[in-house]
Amino acid sequence: MDRISPPPAKQGKPRRSPSRLVTVLLLIVAGAVCSTIDLRTLESEDGRSGGLAANAGGLLTPQQLSVAAAKWGLDRPPLVAPPRPAVKPALETPSGFFRGPGLIPAITRIPTTDKVVFLTIDDGTEKDPQFASMASELGVPFSAFVTDSAIRGDYAYFRDLHARGHAIHNHTLTHPQLTRLEPEEQRAEICGQQDIVQREFGTRPALFRPPFGEFDRDTLEIARECGVRVAPLWSEEAFPNRLEYRRADRKLHPGDIILTHFNGPRQWGGTMTDMLRLVLRKVTEQGMALARLEDYV
Ligand SMILES: [Zn+2]
Incomplete structure (x- = not known):
């Protein structure tokens, strides 16, 4: 449901200045950094994969990862993220946009030199059990940003993801x-969803993503008042057949946030497994690993 680059022109609220509107594209430019590419070794010193245990229900061995990669049609296993940072990076909204006391940061990437990127999945229209299995078997971390109107018919699918x-x-x-x-x-849209996620999943979200990546000062202030700490936007968008880059160099950069959706053939x-296969290929061939966004924000 979120827009594809470039975002269409904003119409804005009739009584509000268009200058208060922001676009993801400009944030990307402001947040762009250069990076080098190197390949991460699969095994840690103790011979076990590390960094992805939280999503897999336990550490995956390199052998398990190889078996899972072959099962899901990958030429090679995904690279393994390094241990989570001891101290979370300081986040700041890029200059030129809404920031200041009382506003949560709106970001498109995490300031880190770790060769990691983050997968975030929005809305909730498609509930694909194969995707949940694939992600678990490959130790793939992701974060879900759910819209109540899209998931209220099947909270159970998302409770299962939460349990994983x-x-x-x-x-x-x-x-x-x-x-x-x-x-x-x-306030009703943001705080109302905070309350529902807390009721259905037992945790109050720390992160909020505005639909279409569109927000204003009120959004960031209200989100803070509702208990949100950060508004992650995105640097790339993934589909079953392609990864759309928002930077001209068409590369993943450390700390980039990838957007995709709970969508399906319709x-x-x-499918979502097609999408994940493509993401893992692109991420791995560029020397990156998927990491847990919550370990960094
Ligand atoms: Zn959306």
């Missing part, structure tokens, strides 16, 4: 264009 170690975060109640809403309407012409 994937965090469930806030993507509003009904997926509106927040910049067209009055503050109290935004929306995409491909």
Whole structure:
């Protein structure tokens, strides 16, 4: 449901200045950094894979990863993320956008030199059990940003993901264009979804992603008041047949956040396992590993 690059022109709220609107594209430019590519070794010193245990229900051995890679159609296993950072990086909204006291940071990447990127999955329309199995067997971490109107018919699927170690975060109640809403309407969408996720999953989301990547100052202030700490946007968007880059160099950079969706053949012409296979190929061939976003924010 989220827009594909480049974002269409914003219309904005009738009573609000268009200058208050922001675009993901500009944030990407502001957050762009250069990086070198190197290949990470698969095994840690003790011969076991590390860093992905939370999603797999236990450490995966290199042999288990190789078997899973072959089963799911990958030429080689995904690289393994390094241990989580001892101290989480300081986050800051890029200059030129809404930031200041009382506002949560809106980011498109994590400031880190670790060769890691983060997979985030939005909305919740498709509930694909094969995808859940594939992610677990390959030790793939991801974070879900759910919209209540898309998942309320099947909370059980997302409870299963949560039990497998994937965090469930806030993507509003009904997926509106927040910049067209009055503050109290935004509050109902954001805080209402905080309450529902807490009720259904037992944890109050720390992260909030505005639908379409569109937000204003009110959004970031209201999200903080509802208990959110960070608004992650994205640097790339994944589909079953391609990865769309928002930078001209068409490369993944350390700390990049990848957006995709709980979509299926009806929306995409491909499955979520097709999407994950493509993401893992692109991430691995560029010397990156998928890491848990919650370990860094
Ligand atoms: Zn969305």
